[in-house]
Structures are given as C-alpha cells and as structure tokens.
Amino acid sequence: MIRLFNTYSRELEEFAPLNPPEVSMYTCGPTVYSHAHIGNFRAYIFEDLLQRHLESSGFNVHRVMNLTDVDDKTIRGAREAGVSLGEFTAPFKRAFFEDLETLRIKRADDFPAATDPQYISRMIAMISQLMAHGFAYQAEDKSIYFRIKVFPEYGKLAHLNLDELRPSGRVRSDEYEKENIGDFALWKAWDEADGDVSWDSPWGRGRPGWHIECSAMATALLGEQIDIHCGGVDNIFPHHEAEIAQTEGVTGKKFVRYWLHCAHLLVDGQKMSKSLGNFYTLRDVIGRGYTGREVRYALLRVHYRAPLNFTFEGMDEARQALTRIDEWLARLHECCATPPLARENESQPARFRNFFDALDDDLNISGALGFLFESIRETNRALDAKQLSADEARTWLESWRRVNQVLVLEESSAATLSPEIEILARQREQARASKDFRRSDELRNELNARGYDVRDTKDGQKITRRGNAQP
RNA sequence: GGCGGGGUAGCCAAGUGGUAAGGUCGCGGUCUGCAAAACCGCUAUUCGCGGGUUCGAUUCCCGCCCCCGCCUCCA
Numbered sequence A: 001m002i003r004l005f006n007t008y009s010r011e012l013e014e015f016a017p018l019n020p021p022e023v024s025m026y027t028c029g030p031t032v033y034s035h036a037h038i039g040n041f042r043a044y045i046f047e048d049l050l051q052r053h054l055e056s057s058g059f060n061v062h063r064v065m066n067l068t069d070v071d072d073k074t075i076r077g078a079r080e081a082g083v084s085l086g087e088f089t090a091p092f093k094r095a096f097f098e099d100l101e102t103l104r105i106k107r108a109d110d111f112p113a114a115t116d117p118q119y120i121s122r123m124i125a126m127i128s129q130l131m132a133h134g135f136a137y138q139a140e141d142k143s144i145y146f147r148i149k150v151f152p153e154y155g156k157l158a159h160l161n162l163d164e165l166r167p168s169g170r171v172r173s174d175e176y177e178k179e180n181i182g183d184f185a186l187w188k189a190w191d192e193a194d195g196d197v198s199w200d201s202p203w204g205r206g207r208p209g210w211h212i213e214c215s216a217m218a219t220a221l222l223g224e225q226i227d228i229h230c231g232g233v234d235n236i237f238p239h240h241e242a243e244i245a246q247t248e249g250v251t252g253k254k255f256v257r258y259w260l261h262c263a264h265l266l267v268d269g270q271k272m273s274k275s276l277g278n279f280y281t282l283r284d285v286i287g288r289g290y291t292g293r294e295v296r297y298a299l300l301r302v303h304y305r306a307p308l309n310f311t312f313e314g315m316d317e318a319r320q321a322l323t324r325i326d327e328w329l330a331r332l333h334e335c336c337a338t339p340p341l342a343r344e345n346e347s348q349p350a351r352f353r354n355f356f357d358a359l360d361d362d363l364n365i366s367g368a369l370g371f372l373f374e375s376i377r378e379t380n381r382a383l384d385a386k387q388l389s390a391d392e393a394r395t396w397l398e399s400w401r402r403v404n405q406v407l408v409l410e411e412s413s414a415a416t417l418s419p420e421i422e423i424l425a426r427q428r429e430q431a432r433a434s435k436d437f438r439r440s441d442e443l444r445n446e447l448n449a450r451g452y453d454v455r456d457t458k459d460g461q462k463i464t465r466r467g468n469a470q471p
Numbered sequence B: 001g002g003c004g005g006g007g008u009a010g011c012c013a014a015g016u017g018g019u020a021a022g023g024u025c026g027c028g029g030u031c032u033g034c035a036a037a038a039c040c041g042c043u044a045u046u047c048g049c050g051g052g053u054u055c056g057a058u059u060c061c062c063g064c065c066c067c068c069g070c071c072u073c074c075a
Helices: A038-056 A072-081 A085-102 A117-132 A173-177 A210-222 A233-251 A282-287 A292-300 A312-337 A353-360 A365-384 A390-407 A419-433 A437-449
Strands: A003-006 A011-014 A022-027 A060-065 A136-138 A144-146 A184-189 A206-208 A226-232 A256-262 A265-267 A308-310 A452-457 A460-465
Touching: A003 A256, A022 A038, A022 A210, A038 A060, A038 A226, A038 A256, A038 A265, A038 A282, A038 A292, A038 A353, A038 A390, A060 A210, A072 A085, A085 A282, A085 A292, A117 A136, A117 A144, A117 A184, A117 A206, A117 A210, A117 A233, A144 A233, A184 A210, A184 A233, A206 A210, A210 A226, A210 A233, A226 A233, A233 A256, A282 A292, A292 A308, A292 A312, A312 A365, A312 A390, A353 A365, A365 A390, A419 A437, A419 A452, A419 A460, A437 A452
Parallel strands: A022 A060, A022 A226, A226 A256, A265 A308
Antiparallel strands: A003 A011, A136 A144, A144 A184, A184 A206, A452 A460
C-alpha cells in the first residue's frame, strides 16, 4: 500500500488511482527563458522517483509535463535578443531535454507547450465557458480575470484565508482594475511590451495567463480528473489554487485527487539567488566536474518534503556513496563469474522488500537508501568471508536491477580506458612484476592524478575511473 | 500578522511510547610491499528550549526559540 502526503488534506493518504492500474500525473515544467537550475531539477527528480516507484509497484503512469514558452520573461528575453519568441525559447527547450537526460529523468509521455495552437484554442474555449458561467469578467484593461469570490473553494489548497491576504510588493500597481485583488488573469490583453506576441480571441488580441495553460493542457491530455499533480511548494499558491478554480469552474468535477509538493532546495542554507552568487544551473555543477548521476543522487537522497541544502561537500559525499555502490556491484559481478562451488540454493529470496516498503511510505528515500546500504555491508561481509555463492550473488544483482529501475544510479557502462591510460597501466604491471615498487607507485600517482583509482588485488591491478576523471 | 515545512553526532539524514538506521568525514585495527577497496572497532547517555501526561518521551500534549518557504504569475 502506497501512502502519499496530500497537500490538500495535509495528511498521508492511501494512494488509489481513479482507474487502476492507470495513473494520470501532471507535473509543472519549466519556463524556458533560461537554463533550468538545480532547484527546478530537484522537483523533477522527485517526480521521477514518484513515477518510477509507482511503475515498479505495478501502475502504468501517464505523465505530462508542460513547457511554459510564453510569459513575461520569455517575451522580454526574446525582445532583448531581437528574435522571435519561438527562436528565443527553442534552444532552452533543447537544453532542458539534454539536462533531463543527464539526470536520467524519465521523459514524460507528453511535453505540451503553451504556444501550441491547439492548446491556445483550448485555453480560449475554457475561458469562454468561464465567462459564460460568470466565473470570469473582462476588466477595463481588456484582460479577462477569474472572479474568485464566486468560487468558494478558492484558497482551500493553500489553506489561506483570503480576507487576510497581505498585499506584497509583487502586486502590480495597475491591478486596481480588478474587482478583487485576488482575481487572477486568464487572458492578458496585448500591450506594447508584448511586441508581436499575441493571439486573437473573442476579447481581442492578447495572450493567455500563466495558470490557464496547465488547466487546458492537463485536461486535454489526461482528462477532466487527474490522479496526481506535482510541483514545488511555491506553486501551491497561487498557481495550483488557480488551476483548481479554472478547471473545476469549467468541468464541475474535482480536478486533482492527490496534490504533491516538493520542498525547496537551499544553497549554503539560503534560497538560491543570482545576487547571492549561489545560483546554479545543472550545467554549472557539471562544469565543476560532477556527473549527472552524482547530481541525481545528491538531489534524490533527501525526502522530498524536507528542505534540501545543496553544497559541494554534499556532492562529494554523493560521489563517495555511489562509489560504494559501484564497488559492491563490481564484486557481485566478479562473484557471479566464478563457477558455482556447491549445489546452489534454488530458492530466490526476495531482496530489498524493506527498500520498497520505505518508498511506499510517502517516498521515504532516506530510509530506503539506509536499507540498501545495510544490504551492501552484509553482502560485502559475506564476500569477504567467501560465504556468498555465485547464485546468491546473482540473486542480489537481479534484486538490484529492480532497485535501480527506481533509483537509476548504476554506472552506465564500464568505460573503456583510453590508450594513454592503458599504456600507464601496462607499465605499472611490468614494474610490479619486477618488484620495482618505486616505479609502480609513481605510475599509480600518475594515474590518480588523471582521475583513476588503482587497486592491487590478488588477481592483479584494477583500474577504475572516478566520477571526475577526464576521459 | 496568516498558512506551511524543518530543527537528531563535524556534515547529510532515517526512526519509534521502551531507551538512537544509514551515508559521509575522522581515528584505531585486519588485509596489503605501501596503498586502495572491503570488513571490524571507536565517534549523540542523547534527539532546539521549558513545562505536562506516563512506570517510561526524541516519539503524545502545551508554551517558547531558531531556520526556510508561501501570502497573487519562482520548482
């Protein structure tokens, strides 16, 4: 039984999709005005973990992630770059997909973009219905706003008392045209700053508000009711609140059954911000010599509802922990390669049950990893004592494959050594054969300096590439 | 001010009404030509603070402190 914390109820709830084993899942994606930062990816990795765990539990997940390719920032960026909106966002979309690949995040089934004509027309259709039902109105500035006072549920997800809302500095001064300060834009009338970015609508030229795109794309691709909707905690209000109001205003049905929100990533204990100089894109971290799977581990290992403090010390810890897994797998593979010594036990005990049980409990990844590392120590102990049979090793590896389908942390391939490294390795073998330890140690230092670990075993030296090794 | 999420060893982090998983770092040991890896041992009498309930609380209740976030388009 999988239990998930639903933001709506603020309680752990047993997960039961509407039409099992199908699960519909909508995840708020990036705004493609720059490279996504590691805080964004923390959320996407959490969603990836959720999807993969659900799939490993027998569900078929249909996941949608939207790309916001029209908003104030993309329009401004395009104007400043002197290119069309599409030309401006295209490279960031491409980069985003590359980053997903780097982090081994499973691609969603659909990545709808807000500017896709079919979704623009769907947004317009939804807004028309909201207008017809009295949920929306056109203000003096020609923009269309959602009238929150006719939707009593508004504020329930965030548990906000709307009468007590404090105007913050982010309220635009020109919004006095709205009936209520909390009313949000469904359709923004064109203004000069928008340049040539506009679409025709029954209310005049303009562009969609941010919130409506998710309502339109989610219902288009997943239906009027979806099982899971994820995002960062900062999306709870107003974005997800607005999505509920718009969608339910149109359909009259409960929009989302489980709302899951990921806590923020902090950097050095503070919110990431460009002015503090602690703002990192994935590319920045990769540029410091870390691999995608190291970043994946670092962002994955903390429970999604707890704040995660990103540090490079944490990256090094991730590297070490992964090396431990790599070494363990290498030993198991080696153990399999040896012929069976005795009659093998035919029973294949299920391993890692506790790992999956922990994930069932609202994705308790820390607990799950704890069980994984306990298993690693136990098997290593048995390997040291030569008490692990080849068959048992195979069972562990098979069980690991299931675990790795969720974690996706296995080293992708045993990278072949470059000719240069190969030569150093051979020279060192020769030095050792002639007991020239001085030369042997020099060569080891040389290999270490190039990012390779050298170990001498009874079967000869073993050379492994560290995460930060130069290819 | 309102609404959330956190405060557990140097760092990261599980967890339970019955006496603290795991990772990482550090130290000692086994192994090794020396290392490395692996294993063994050590490293929180204590879980933000103060009360209360209880035979017993880190875990439940009350109050307080600190950190982070949201409060109208930031994952």
